[in-house]
Amino acid sequence: MPHAARHNVGVPGRRRTPQVSERYYTTSTAFLEALAEAGITHVFANLGSDHPGIIEAMAQARADGREGKLPKLVVCPHEMVALSAAHAYALVSGQPSAVIVHVDGGTQNMGGAISNAAAGRAPVLVFAGTSPFTLRGELPGTRNEFIHWIQDVRDQRGIMRGYVKYDNEIRTGKNVKQLVHRALQIANSEPKGPVYLTGPREVMEEPLQPHAVDPAAYRPVEPAALTAEVAGEIAAALAAARNPLIITGHLGRDPEAVPALVELAQLLAIPVIESASFRMNFPADHPMHRGWQFTTATQNPLLAAADVLLVLDSDVPYIESNSSPADDAAIYVVDIDPVKAGISLWHVPARRSAGANSRVAVRQIAESVRDHGFDSGLVEERRARVTAEHDAQRAAWEADEHPENGLITPAYLTACVRDLLADQDALILTESVTNFQTVAEHLRVNKPGSYLGSGGASLGWHGGGSVGAKLASPERVVVSLVGDGTYLFSVPASVHWLARRYGTPSLTVIYDNRGWRAPKQSTLGVHPKGAAWAADDFHVSFEPEADLPGIAAAAGGAYAATVDDPAELPGVLKEALAAVHAGRSAVVAAHIPVAQPGTPA
Secondary structure: OOOOHHOOOOOOOOOOOOOOOOOEEHHHHHHHHHHOOOOOOOOEEEEOOOOHHHHHHHHHHHHHOOOHHHHHHEEEEEEHHHHHHHHHHHHHHEEEEEEEEHHHHHHOOOHHHHHHHHHHHEEEEEEEEEEOOOOEEEEOOOOOOOOOOOOOOOOOHHHHOOOOOEEOOOHHHHHHHHHHHHHHHOEEEEEOOEEEEEEHHHHHEEEEOOOOHHHHHOOOOOOOOOOOOHHHHHHHHHHOOOOOEEEEEEHHHOHHHHHHHHHHHHHHOOOOOOOOOEEEEOEEEEEEEEEEEEEOOOOHHHHHHHOEEEEEEOOOOOOOOOOOOOOEEEEEEEEEEOOOOOOOOOOOHHHHHOOOOOOHHHHHHHHHHHHOOOOHHHHHHHHHHHHHHHHHHHHHHHHOOOOOEEEEHHHHHHHHHHHHHHOOEEEEEOOHHHHHHHHHHHHOOOOOOOEEEEOOOOOOHHHHHHHHHHOOOOEEEEEEEHHHHHHOOOOOOHHHHHHHHHOOOOOEEEOOOOOOOOHHHHHHOOOOOOOHHHHHHOOOOOOOOOHHHHHHHHHOOEEEEEEEOOOHHHHHHHHHHHHHHHOOOEEEEEEEOOOOOOOOO
């Protein structure tokens, strides 16, 4: 019987689902090949009913001895974990990464993670299937499960459109490689960010002739420079200023930009502040480093005194309602995205806003300063003053690094972690939220590329992030510093199962105050003496307390400990780190003080 006629056997008006029995090259094969051609080594996947083509292509490659020519599939039990892992992998490796999830449900389960990837400028390609578009057996991959009707939504790509740089649907396998390489070119061009492709089952099963696309034809856009005029104007303003200031937030995404900034700051003795920073942007022990600011409630005196302010790669250089520059300050903004088109309400009253790569721009400014000269007496006077202020600031921080009333304080906890890692090649993920400032001040990292956060607003990134970071940099010790609420958001059971399966042990230290601090702080910031303050009624408690480390032990065989006694803390952390070096993840929950009634903590 001819192949086409076989579809009509059975109940009149119905067709059997066409079976794919022969082994052949399909859209799914070409899709996976394109990822490998683009340099993607790991695909973080949560598979569903829309991925038979992907699963079969991987199995066929293994059967044919071609498995090494395709990316490694990392099976992730939760989509938040998958995209968080891909996000961190991309940041640490400097290469784009990929995620596979299923249809609308899997796409929606990444909600917080895609927000983080967008804000954190992570070049990640996300692929999801869609419901089959045939229902009577017309094509291989046609609808044959009840779920195919339920998950058929009107605009699946619309779920992601507010967060991705590009979205498209694969409509034929004949140009699938072009679409993949174009998507990755967009993802990896500044400002970097996630992209989203979808493909129906029938298209992903389409037979093809093997073909190749040259990935070199899809290179990302080259780094942009300042015009000579703008570089010269900024250089002249900084050289003539009495109180210049540099504020940066994510310049350290490019580790090579850090020494360039150090050179400029050293040349003119310009103090540097890191604002809302989730990267190591400037060495903490450098005398020109003048601290961090997140959501601070008081005016920063350096910002108030600045006559020239250079904002380099910062999404939130200051919060006007709390701390702002003088009205007559000359402000210059240099950023790959200087107008923040993706942020609805954003403004810095800059004399010049320039779109440029910070590494290139800072070197241009420094070169112009050297070419045109500066008042060395003014610079040396400022250098002595800023250095003295730097030293006094550090001394004040160190004075806080002790327990209080027999309790572990966040400052003491961070100092213990810093001492623990003093001789380690550590990569630290920060997601401590209301302790962001404390962690930055007492950890005081100095090595470019050694400190990162998601850059976004959705909590729980560190969990999958620790797996992705370890896969990208297996020789380093990965350490996550997190709040207890953040830890729960990370889907820790999935995270620690994943870490055990793929051999990616890490140390997680929980700043455990048994509740959410952030909503309380936000409420007190708007209603400092309101009814919630008077009754200490903020609905943020996590009592009765959960055994947070126990989750990791149960799901991934992790070392697990909860510690209350400050004297025991260094020993527990040392044991936990030894477990990580032995190949086992470790989670330590350190009890820090619970907020007192009516007081933010």
